Amino acid sequence: MSLFKRGNIWWVRFNTPNGQQIRKSAKTANKQLAQEYHDRLKAGYWRVSKLGEKPRRKWEEAVERWLIEKQGAKVTLVDDIGHLRRVHPHLYSRYLDEINREVLDDLTQSRLSDGVSNATVNRMLEVVRAILRRAEREWDWLERTPHIRMMPEAKRRIRWLTREEARHLLSELPDHLAAMAGFALATGLREANVVKLEWSQVDLDRRCAWIHADQAKARKAIPVPLNAEAIHVLRQQIGKHSTRVFTYKGSPVTKANNHAWRKALTRAGIKDFRWHDLRHTWASWHVQQGTPLHILQELGGWSDHEMVRRYAHLSVEHLAEYADKLSETRLESTNLAQSPNRKEKKRQAYRLTA
Structure with missing residues (x-):
């Protein structure tokens, strides 16, 4: 029987020309509408089989x-x-x-x-x-994808902290969050990678850690060199849990961006700052210290070079010699550390020669 009821709803049932059995709800209690749905659906399968038309697929x-x-x-x-x-x-x-x-x-x-x-x-x-x-x-279900018009987005500034702001924030955080935030600032790892970090991913002797491919946003394994600050944080976590690195009252942390984090930001007077901005801060510090962008891309596990170029404006040292070519004035000395006393430092800092 082509039509049958389940409760108050009509269903259709038939075999396609290639022998496939179709059984679908017509999603109506009206028998006439259900029959129309049956006829249209059966005709569609016939056209696919006999005329080579593609079946129409739904969203x-x-x-x-x-x-x-x-x-x-x-x-x-x-x-x-x-x-x-x-x-x-x-x-x-x-x-x-x-x-x-x-x-x-x-x-x-x-x-x-x-x-x-x-x-x-x-x-x-x-x-x-x-x-x-x-x-x-890939599926050959559609002849042509419609053009999708995107909305204009304001360019967001890279939000990062100074060293002093970072120290202030860490002092306001609870110990477990301060450890995690300090580790994020030292490694640039995303929140999920910090929260879920396991001891099996850490080698303190070789001073490295690693994020497995299935844990990384770009689906590529990330090697994580550990500097002295990261090592210090990890050593403080030893013995707190057998599997996970970061814990709270003996249990693994499930989320870092929480109420305690937001209250600490308020106490520290830091506005418009997200946990993910710790990663921006880490990248910004690297660039300001002269880390090349291609090295930063590898350290951060970015798959797209354009994502790293967001930080390029924070490094201008390589442009200084070209900027100087336009100047008719030269600084005789700006290296105050080489001056023997404060008066001489001031004199050298402001002495200009044509």
Whole structure:
């Protein structure tokens, strides 16, 4: 029988020309609408089999396949699922070839009306675009991906702390968070990598640690050289837990960016600063100390060189000789450390010769 009921809802059942059995809910209690759905669906399978047409796929089919393929291969998958939940009411049950510029613009305006930022909208649209592109280029489910118009985003300044600000913040943090923040400032590791660091990933004798590929955002293993500050922090954690490095009252820490962190920022008078900005601070300090950008990229585990170039403006030493070529005046000496006394330091600091 082509139509049958489950409760009050009609279902359709038939065999395709290639012998595949199809059983789907018509999602209606109206028998006439269910029959129309059956006829249209069966005709579609016939056209695919006999005329070589591609089957029309729906958005939820694409999402399901994309999530399966990305499982375990994408660190930010949890964030992506959050975006997909917001998309669901707008794209559910639509065929992929029905998702056009107008539909996506309506989705954008709907999210903006919720009061979210342009950046949040763009992160959502990036997930939608990734799924549609894969449907087109890898699964052959779509002839052409629609153009997705992104919202303008303000360029965010790199937020970093001075050494004095960092010391002040660490003094305000509880001991377990101060240890983790100090380790982040010494290594540049992301919050998740610090929180989940295990002793099996640390070699104090060789002064190194490592982040496994499945723990890294770029899905590439990251070698982590440990400087004296990082070693000091690690030695203070020895004996607190058999597996995990950072703990609180004997149990592994699950999150660093918490209420205690935010209260410490307030006490330290530090505004507009996130835990991730500790990584920016580490990178900024490196650049200011002369670390080449390609070395910084390797140390930080960035896959894209453009991500590292954000810090390039903090290093100007390599440009100084070119800037001096335009000047008709030369500083005789600016190295105050070589002067024998304070008066001589002042004289050399301000003495100019043509």
